[in-house]
Each structure stands twice: as structure tokens, then as C-alpha cells.
Amino acid sequence: MIVLVGFILGASIFLFTLIALKKTGKFYLAPIVTFLIAVLTVLYGLFKVGGFEGMGFGIIGVGILTAAIGGTLLLPFMRGIKQSEFNKVDKSILLIVPVLIFAIIGWTISSNKGYWVNKEGVIEAGNDTSSYYEVSTISEGMKQIHIQLGEKYEGKHLEVKNVKTIGNTEITVKVVDKGNANEGLPFIEIGLDKIVEPLVVQTTDGEVINSKSNNSSQ
Amino acid sequence: MEDSQKIHILSRELISVFDELEQETKEVVLEHIQDCNECRQLFNELAEGNYPMLEMSEEVEIKPLKKLVQFNHGLKWLFISIRALILFYILYSSFHFYNWELSAGAAIEYIKSATFMFYFPAAIFLSVFTMAFFTKRWVVLSILFDLGVLFFLDTLISIFY
DSSP states (O other): OOHHHHHHHHHHHHHHHHHHTTTTTTHHHHHHHHHHHHHHHIIIIIIIIIIHHHHHHHHHHHHHHHHHHHHHHHHHGGOOOOOOOOOOOHHHHHHHHHHHHHHHHHHHHHOOOEEEEEEEEEEEEEEEOOOOEEEOOOOGOOEEEEEEEGGTTTTEEEEEEEEEEEOEEEEEEEEEEOSSTTSOOEEEEEESOOOOHHHHHETTTOOOOOOOBHHHOO | OHHHHHHHEEEEHTTTTTTGGGGGHHHHHHHHHHOOHHHHHHHHHHHHTOOOOHHHHHHHHHHHHHHHHHHHHHHHEEEEHHHHHHHHHHHHHHHSOOOEEEEEHHHHHHHHHIIIIIHHHHHHHHHHHHHHOOOOOHOOOOOOHHHHHHHHHHHHHHHHH
16 A cells, blocks of 8 residues: 555655656656655655564655656656647646645545544442543553543543544543443543643543542542 | 757746756857857846846737746745745744643644645645745755745744744
8 A cells, every 4th residue: 555655655755756847848857756755755754764664665665666666667668758838738737737736735635533432331330430541551652541530520531533643642531421420430541643742631521631640649 | 940940049038947948958059149249238238137128019918938938936935925824824834833831842732743734735736836846946946945834844943943
């Protein structure tokens, strides 16, 4: 999948460069530019990102490189393309390709929610149980936040309403009444790529939930 | 028309955009200037910043070369503005969304990611256009600047915070 995204990016860059270079007629630069971008992406992954995440950049780089190689092989057969002014089709391609690439980037960002629900359920109601959250570290430095609601929410359930991942982390949970009275106190465990302070945990009603350590020190 | 006369006419046009010319073209113009008093005088006047007054006919009808120069200048400013706008947005949003006292590391990480996700693709397209429209000097300058931003912007910001 990631290689395919890289290939689409590479093919788009190759096409864009090929059309833009109609002005100068230096079409041989199209595969060179695509190749250099592939190398740059791999170098960025190696030196700027590194680790497991950096490997993703390497795979994207391979996809772009494949497009560069494909473009190089196709170039001798593109005899119809000659140095000229841009026509309407060229102008459309020069506009559509950047829009397409930014759309792919937008889709990638929006499809990655940055959180997942590990567990949800209820615990038996105890004496003087109050609402709290607790943060722990799970695999590869990722975080888990355990949100527990107190006695006044007995019989309710918890759902994630929203997790703000740009800027400080803000988790908003929704308390849902499913009509199961005396079932217990709801909790939810949410996995997060990272937590950016100040962390805010709140319900959709605006009630701010404090961390367990804050609760116990009060 | 003789070749020398053709070179003279072209040189008169090109002197006004001398800085924008490729090295090879510059050398042709300079070679002509050495033998042509009229062009040498025009070259010196422009070098000193004394732009000669346009003739009436030139004011009414802008020559194609001047139109091209105006277009190129406009395009350069457009490319610079797009880069500046993206960088401004990345930096502004990092200061707006992040608490730098509590989470400077996350803010720097955001700058790094946003630079790769938004600045890098934009820089690719702008650099390709630069290849198509401008001289090698501009291509090299823009690529060096973009590489600097891509690899060192977060490091530069982290020095100050």
C-alpha cells in the first residue's frame, strides 16, 4: 500500500515535470528529478526521521524510484512530446497534479486518527470511587490512557467523541446512557501515538477529569 | 541585415535584463559591448542605476521582451510568496497550537512533519517551474534554500527554544 502511494506520487511528479519542461524541451530532466526526489525521501527517512517511522519514508522512496525507472524506460517512446507552449491539456495537468498530491496528503492525514480504543467496559461500583484518568506507556513508546468514571456515572457507558492530535492532546469522551442501571462504573482505555502536554480529558458536558495522581494528592 | 547588426539589436534588448541571462549569453553581450559605444554607454548607465527615459512609442506599447521580464519578475515573487506563506503557516500554527514551555519537543516534531508534508511537495512543484522559466542560478538557489528548510528548519527553531 505504502509503495503504491509512493509510486502514485512519483508518477505524478514525473508527469508534472515532463509537462512543465515542454517550455525548455529538456525532457530528460523528468526522470532525473523524480529519481532525485526518491533519493531525497530516503535520505530524509534515514537522517531526519530514523527508526521504524523512517522505514516508511524508505518504502515511499522505493515507490517513487519505481516511477522514475518506469518513466526513464517510457521516455524514448514519447516521441509525440516536443518543445512547445503549454496548451489547455498541459495547463490542466499542471493544475491537477499538485491538487491530487495535496489531496493524497490530506487523505493520509485525515485517515490517521492517531488513537484507538484498546478496551472498554465497566467495573464494580466501590465506595467513594471518583472519576480519574491514568497514563501508561505501551509498546514502542506509545501511550495508553485509562479513563475511569465515578459513582455518579453508574450504569453508563463511555465512548470516544474526539481526540485532538494537533497541538496539546485533548480527549473528549461521551457518556452514553444505555439504560442498564446498577451495571457498574464505566471505563475506557485509549491508545495514543503520543501525548502532548498539557493533556486535557473531559466529557462532552464539559466536566474535566483529573489524573489519578492529582486526585489522590487532593 | 548583417549578423553584427542583429547582435547589436539583441544586445540593446538584453542589457536591461543582463543579470537574468545565462552565462553564455552574458559573454556574447559583453563581447559586443567591448566594440559598441552605444551599447557600452547603455550598459554603464544601467549598471549605475540611471535608467534611460523611455521613448514615447515604448511607453505606449510594451515590448514583448519587457513583458517577459515583467512576467518573470511576477513569477519569482509568486514563488517566493508561496514559500513564505507555507513557512509562516507552519511556524504560526506551531506557536498557536503548542505550549512551548511544556511541549517544545512536540512542537519541533510538528514543524518537522508539517515541513515534509506541505513545504516539500510545494517546493518540488515550484522548483520544477523554476527549471522551466528561470536561469540555472535561480534553480540552484531555490533548491539550496528548499533543502535548507527541509533538513534544518526544525534544528534552527530548536536552537532558539
